[in-house]
Amino acid sequence: MSEQLGVMPAQTVGPYLHIGLHWPDGPYVVPEGTPGAFWISGRIVDGTGTPVVDAMVESWQADPEGRFDHPDDPRGARPPALAGFRGFGRSETDGQGWYRLLTVKPGALPEPDGGTEAPHLTLSVFGRGLLHRLVTRLYFPDESTANAADPVLRSVDADRRDTLLASPAPDGFRFDIHLQGDRETVFFAL
């Protein structure tokens, strides 16, 4: 194995991420009007319970059939099963700490050990005061059988597992992200 080059260290996005990383279409993982589309929204809250108004959430997920349009999906890259499906979402938090993403539910995924991953989104959280992104996952509350068999959820302490579960909301699902505190969200090292 050749010698590895040193990776570039991460730094915070700082307070002015809104100018640099704003995409007008950022929150739209799928276009408005897509059949079955729903909103995922939530608040990012710090250890003092204060909403975090200078943060950003990015999401990445499979299409409804559990496929990725990406060359490293060993089943083969495949254009999305749904017109306009981007798989990726980006939302800065607003003045009350809310982010919003319009998406559809991803399919379940095969995993290398032969098991199955429950439908999920993987999320990155960036913000002022975060020197490196935080990585978490969002699971759906109406997938209890699949969730019970999910290898990632099972690897998390049972008493913190529900921090990875969205809850039903009138227009889709709600998923708050607690950076600290009694309900601190589970964050992952990749």
Added chain:
Amino acid sequence: MTTQDTQASSRLVLPRYRRDDVDAHPPLLSPGYTSTVARAPRHPLVHLPQRLTEVTGPLLGEGRLGALDHDLTRQHDGEPQGQRIIVHGRVRDGDGRPVPRTLVEIWQANAAGRYRDARDTWPAPLDPHFEGVGRALTDDQGRYRFITVQPGAYPWRNHDNAWRPAHIHFSLFGRAFTQRLVTQMYFPGDPLFFQDPIFNAVRDPKARERMIARYDHASTAPEWALAYEFDIVLRGRESTPFEDEDDDE
């Protein structure tokens, strides 16, 4: 899923990205940077073996770029104030392989150290000809190039008489979710490094050095612009199980 699908998936072989060294990135809790105190998680991060969602990622960019997105000096009717600079470099992975066709986003303060953002209210002038936002896509060799102006330093109240060294924010996607990176590019010889807790949150001096661009006289545009080279290394891949079968267990 059908039984057949399940059997097929048991042969699923995924690439795997190397885990970063402990000192490669700044600790999330770095109290010198006071905003980390209420925002850094207190539980240790949970180890997540990389699966399909992590080894894939958005391959975006082509349709997102305007013709002048890479040239921050030509986005308005007039030219911005400040020293013109070319900022260029290569994006590679830890094995030295170029990262092609990947979106690079940058943002920065103007020459006076002011961001065009309503939250930046310190009394330095805004520049009507400077937005401070750029985008580029790397080419097949992983190369990118921006034209901009030298950003100014600015005060930020983190500690007594705190000033951020001049910097340009960089955001990169790489080719997989695991490679996503946001960082900052600094300038060589900046006298403000000693008191900056964000720069110094990276503990390994060699890793800190990587965030400092190199003055690149060979790439200047004579009688027009100075130049800096800023190479960026994203995480590399581990060898596949075929190359390293002991790893299978």
